[in-house]
Amino acid sequence: MRLKPPFPFSVVIRNVFVDYDNTLHDSDSKFIAQFEAPASKLGLTGRELWRLYLFEVHRDIVHRWYPEKHDDREFHCRLIFQKLGKPYSEGLALQLISAFERAMEECWRNPTFFPETFLFLEEVSKRYRVCLATSENALQKASSLERMGGRKYFACVLGDHNIGIRKTEKEYYLRALELAEARAEESVMVGDSTTHDIQPASEVGMKTIWVNRRGEVFSGKRDCEVRDLKEALRCLDHHLF
Template identity: 45%
Template structure:
């Protein structure tokens, strides 16, 4: 049965992609969607997550890798513009967040089912949770976890081991939901947590077996229904002792 749900924020609850695409438009002579694709898939996930996880939040480093990817000489003013636009977009996401339409129905469905919801993200977890709960007008999360509070990168199994210990959860009764195979799926799956990949972008499944999710869905409401179906098959919905 599933009792505890760990939910990612950016790309899962919050539509960060659209905000960043618009902000990066025109930089390096590229469309915003193309530059963001290079940043996210080729650089952030393809290089930084794998080889430089400690520089996960170093925007200037990401920008230098983008120049290398494009085989262009590094230009400090343009790199600074990229970083400034990126940070301005993140700031706007706090002031005027864009949540996916299925977020509140999905979270409310899981709450009604007695599931314990935790926000599980890389950084700024408290701020992100506060923004979403303010938008919802109610408390949604039992707690929040971030890399600074946990002391481990989310791309590492140690992050999820610490989350289980802190929340008093068992791996076999926990599911991790998110949009990133590198941070939401692989490191959680390796320690026995069930995983649901919210593939809103309709990306192909990862080639590496360890990054493949237990389940794949196209949205958060589908994930909520899947959890309900799993527990109903065990004749446990809501989960026992959930109230």
């Protein structure tokens, strides 16, 4: 666990905003499984195709150069074929898009939560106001967590249904704070994505805990870097004043 830098001693944390995909829920596993069939036709594994889609295409190209294409799956497919040096196949692209949509639905219909997810939610909900901060299917994801956990965890649920701004934008977090009636300096964002969770939350003055399960390298600002939610709990405990 890395603290960079420690929270100021004058800060009292009252609100914990937490991401869903790959923070509370193992969403990667759903996409890898669904991508196996189209990947085999491209000479790849499901894991290799998902990594190509997420990192080399979605984050490195679309986020940086074509943000207006964020939800354009067909555009993503064209970039994948270009990256692989293969002629574009409409049929295979449609298969890949269908696999993506099935994986999205699996993330809340048939969830696979990380082993420490419910311990984390149980503990933080005793001490803080907890808000789920995600994008698509936010209400369904919250319902899935609370159904499996057997109790209510979230004071508010934030996503496309009430924010409608991409999580990569700081305006998402300004609106999230407004809806949660929370002050940025009293709030922590816990998430796995530097582009969706850590950077934009930091920009509006929130504290951040980066759940770096993949062992990625990130030189930007974060207040705490952890490997899982157990370490995230210890990070929060360290800053209980």
